[in-house]
Amino acid sequence: MRKVFIDGGANKGQSIDLFINHHPEASEYEIHSFECTTSGVVQEYLEEAAERARKVGCTVKLYDKALWNKNEESVVFYDSYDESSSLLKRDAPKVNLAQIQAIQLSEFILKNFSASDCIVLKLDIEGAEYEVFKDLIDTGVIKHIDKIYGELHGPKCGTSLEEDLVLIEKLETFGHKIYYWDATNDSGIGDKFYTEETLRTFHNKERFRKEDK
DSSP states (O other): OOEEEEESSOTHHHHHHHHHHHHHTTEEEEEEEEEEOOOOHHHHHHHHHHHHHTTTTTTEEOOOOOEOOOOOEEEEEEETTTEEESSSOOTTTTTTEEEEEEEEEHHHHHHHTTTTTTEEEOOOOOOTHHHHHHHHHHHHGGOSSSEEOOOGGGGGGGGOHHHHHHHHHHHHHHHHEEEEOTTOOOOOHHHHOOOOOOOHHHHHHEEEEEEEE
């Protein structure tokens, strides 16, 4: 059995650092980190984080590709202010466009791993998580995943509270919850997860924030 950490939305490698610093069996994992960036600065940070992981025993592979529900050439919206990228159109002052390759995560898992492998999936992909989760469910590949961490971007990408609630209900039918993941806060990998209550609070805060603008 292989132990695998799929890092969707690696940014500057913060998730790699969080994983190796706080997962009790990190040294036994192979890490596959995806970040659809054309920024040389971001790529340099990622390489440095990958090297730190290799020093504790991990095998690491970096991909300059986006995780999506199909394989295709796509446009990525790159925010040079916070150096994050998204397949979804963004309303930000410093957004640049670039051509990148998007890959179907479900196909990647089926081609590279077996059902007996232990797969930890983290998705922080700026709104693209909804299509990726739908594809994982539709293809049945969600059954291959052992634990899910991530961030739901909800109202930030035009997804309603009702759609968020439907998603977590569907995942629960497969025995999954989406556990919080905040790689900018080095407090560890926690056991808190999205619930109806936390999602309602999140959507309300975003609504009030937009109304205050």
